[in-house]
Amino acid sequence: MDPTFELVEAIRATDNAVYLLDQRQLPDIVDYLPCTTGQDVIQAIQVLAVRGAPAIGIAGAYGLWLESRRLRDTPNFHDELKKSAEQIQSARPTAVNLSWAVRYALSHVQSLGVDDTIKTLKQIADQLLAEDVALNRQIGDWGLSLFDGKVSLLTHCNTGSLATGGYGTALGVIRSLFREHRLREVFVDETRPLLQGARLTAWELSQEKIPARLITDSMAGSVMAQHLVDGVIVGADRIALNGDTANKIGTYSVAVLAHYHQIPFYVAAPLSTFDANALSGADIPIEMRNPDEIRKLRGVNIAPEEIETYNPAFDITPGRLITAFITEKGVIRPPFDKTIRDMVSGNAP
Ligand code: MRU
Numbered sequence: 001m002d003p004t005f006e007l008v009e010a011i012r013a014t015d016n017a018v019y020l021l022d023q024r025q026l027p028d029i030v031d032y033l034p035c036t037t038g039q040d041v042i043q044a045i046q047v048l049a050v051r052g053a054p055a056i057g058i059a060g061a062y063g064l065w066l067e068s069r070r071l072r073d074t075p076n077f078h079d080e081l082k083k084s085a086e087q088i089q090s091a092r093p094t095a096v097n098l099s100w101a102v103r104y105a106l107s108h109v110q111s112l113g114v115d116d117t118i119k120t121l122k123q124i125a126d127q128l129l130a131e132d133v134a135l136n137r138q139i140g141d142w143g144l145s146l147f148d149g150k151v152s153l154l155t156h157c158n159t160g161s162l163a164t165g166g167y168g169t170a171l172g173v174i175r176s177l178f179r180e181h182r183l184r185e186v187f188v189d190e191t192r193p194l195l196q197g198a199r200l201t202a203w204e205l206s207q208e209k210i211p212a213r214l215i216t217d218s219m220a221g222s223v224m225a226q227h228l229v230d231g232v233i234v235g236a237d238r239i240a241l242n243g244d245t246a247n248k249i250g251t252y253s254v255a256v257l258a259h260y261h262q263i264p265f266y267v268a269a270p271l272s273t274f275d276a277n278a279l280s281g282a283d284i285p286i287e288m289r290n291p292d293e294i295r296k297l298r299g300v301n302i303a304p305e306e307i308e309t310y311n312p313a314f315d316i317t318p319g320r321l322i323t324a325f326i327t328e329k330g331v332i333r334p335p336f337d338k339t340i341r342d343m344v345s346g347n348a349p
Pocket residue numbers: 048051052053054095156157158159160163164168169170196234235236237247248249313
């Protein structure tokens with residue numbers, strides 16, 4: 001294992017606190033935000049100090065553990081803990097990993113006493129963090145099987161160590177290709193409005209000296225038209241049973257461009273990102289965010305203060321624009337209506 005791949009840790013836990021790498025300040029400042037209550041974690045998730053679907057799931061599980069410590073002497077301990085769980089899991093609505101992780105953790109402690117609940121919740125959060133890294137490495141291995149020879153890829157948003165327990169999903173596949181000397185270069189969409197591509201993905205890739213070129217979102221079509229990329233690879237916040245996929249705003253545009261240019265479009269995500277309750281993209285709630293995220297750039301006005309905005313954090317890429325999903329258990333190909341159900345219910349495709 002190459003130790004340089006372990007450089008970035010979005011989430012660190014000690015015996016009495018959780019430290020979240022404050023991603024708002026990257027790439028300028030590397031600073032960890034201490035959290036000692038569930039509210040601290042909710043706040044960090046909402047302001048995107050911690051972000052990315054798997055990372056907010058893990059942070060949510062740690063938030064529940066912190067709540068169990070805070071509520072230790074409360075008479076109706078389990079009722080109060082359940083309320084906290086509901087608050088944590090609704091901190092952001094789109095990434096299903098958050099509610100999945102919180103519900104998973106809660107389901108393991110319902111019949112336990114207070115001390116055992118606290119201990120178990122910490123163990124579960126630690127386990128989710130460690131397992132996520134292992135899952136991502138498996139996603140990386142499966143991803144290798146999709147490409148022949150040396151490839152150039154385009155990616156959107158940040159799906160790396162910062163967005164996960166470590167290694168990354170789509171960026172994990174990119175890391176695996178690089179490790180195998182099969183990556184020519186990566187084109188990184190800057191990802192307006194919050195610049196997760198420019199600030200975070202470009203930062204992760206630069207640290208590891210993975211060859212990359214940063215582009216504005218509007219350049220993706222031109223890059224494809226000039227045959228500079230062999231494929232697109234992105235992550236996901238929630239995947240419906242028909243393959244419709246919620247991911248960072250702008251992903252849909254990239255998928256349409258890839259389709260037009262007949263370039264394969266891959267989505268890399270753990271199975272916990274698939275939502276068995278969502279039949280299609282219409283069932284996926286899309287988070288709307290503060291207008292100032294569009295009107296301002298790092299605090300500086302770039303538009304009239306009074307202009308109305310439309311600021312969804314995510315969009316839905318229809319399953320028919322997706323070539324395949326890369327999961328820890330294997331690659332899922334169309335027809336997604338059948339293959340996703342088979343995979344989610346535990347049957348390999
Ligand atoms: O708003 P963000 O930064 O949390 O959005 C993140 C994304 O859309 C990622 O692509 C997705 O969560 C997958 S991360 C492995």
